[in-house]
Amino acid sequence: MTSHTYRAMREFLRSMDDALPGKFEITKEGIVHDMTSPTKPHELTALRIRKRLEKVMPEELVAHTGTPDVEDLPEGIMRHPDVMVIAEADxxxxxxxxxxxxxxxxxxVSRSNPDNDWVGKIRDYPLVGIPVYVIFDPRTGSGAVMTDIHPTPDGPRYATRKDFVYGEPVTITDWTISTENLPRYA
Incomplete structure (x- = not known):
C-alpha cells in the first residue's frame, strides 16, 4: 500500500467519524469494518482484563481501553486494541x-469478525513492533499469548504462542491474571 493510499483511507475514516456504526481499522489489506457494536460479553471481558492487569502491574503502567488508535504511518496500519498496556508517560x-x-x-475476539483478531492482527502487530499480543475468545472460552517477534521471509512474526482456556491463570509478560468468570458469547 502506498503512503498516498493509506492517507486517503485515513482521511475517509476521519470524515465518517460517527456517521457509520461499528469500528474501523486500516490493515495491510485495506479497511476493516466491524459493523456490529461490541456486545456486553465483549465489553465486560475487556473491563475485567483491564482491572485484573492494573492490580498486578507497576503503578506507572496502565491498561488503557479508550482512544486513540495505534498508528504506524510507514507500514500504513491503524489499529485499536481492546486493551493497551502502556506507560502513562507515553x-x-x-x-x-x-x-x-x-x-x-x-x-x-469479535463474534462478527474473528479473523480480524486471529489472522489480521497476528500479522499486523509484530509488523508494527507490539512485543506481546494476547487474544481472549469468548466464542470458545480460550485464548493465546503471542510473544518473541522474529524475522521471517513474509515479515516479522510472533515465534511463541501459549494457548490457555478460561479458568486457567494466564501469564502476560511478568504478570499473571485469572481468567475465571470471563463471559462467553451465548
Missing amino acids: MEIQGAFDPRTLIVAVEV
Missing part, C-alpha cells in the same frame, strides 16, 4: 499512539 501525546510504545495489546 500517553502524554497528541494523536495516535506509536505502537512501539505499547507493552501489550489485548484483543477480545
Whole structure:
C-alpha cells in the first residue's frame, strides 16, 4: 500500500467519524469494518482484563481501553486494541499512539469478525513492533499469548504462542491474571 493510499483511507475514516456504526481499522489489506457494536460479553471481558492487569502491574503502567488508535504511518496500519498496556508517560501525546510504545495489546475476539483478531492482527502487530499480543475468545472460552517477534521471509512474526482456556491463570509478560468468570458469547 502506498503512503498516498493509506492517507486517503485515513482521511475517509476521519470524515465518517460517527456517521457509520461499528469500528474501523486500516490493515495491510485495506479497511476493516466491524459493523456490529461490541456486545456486553465483549465489553465486560475487556473491563475485567483491564482491572485484573492494573492490580498486578507497576503503578506507572496502565491498561488503557479508550482512544486513540495505534498508528504506524510507514507500514500504513491503524489499529485499536481492546486493551493497551502502556506507560502513562507515553500517553502524554497528541494523536495516535506509536505502537512501539505499547507493552501489550489485548484483543477480545469479535463474534462478527474473528479473523480480524486471529489472522489480521497476528500479522499486523509484530509488523508494527507490539512485543506481546494476547487474544481472549469468548466464542470458545480460550485464548493465546503471542510473544518473541522474529524475522521471517513474509515479515516479522510472533515465534511463541501459549494457548490457555478460561479458568486457567494466564501469564502476560511478568504478570499473571485469572481468567475465571470471563463471559462467553451465548
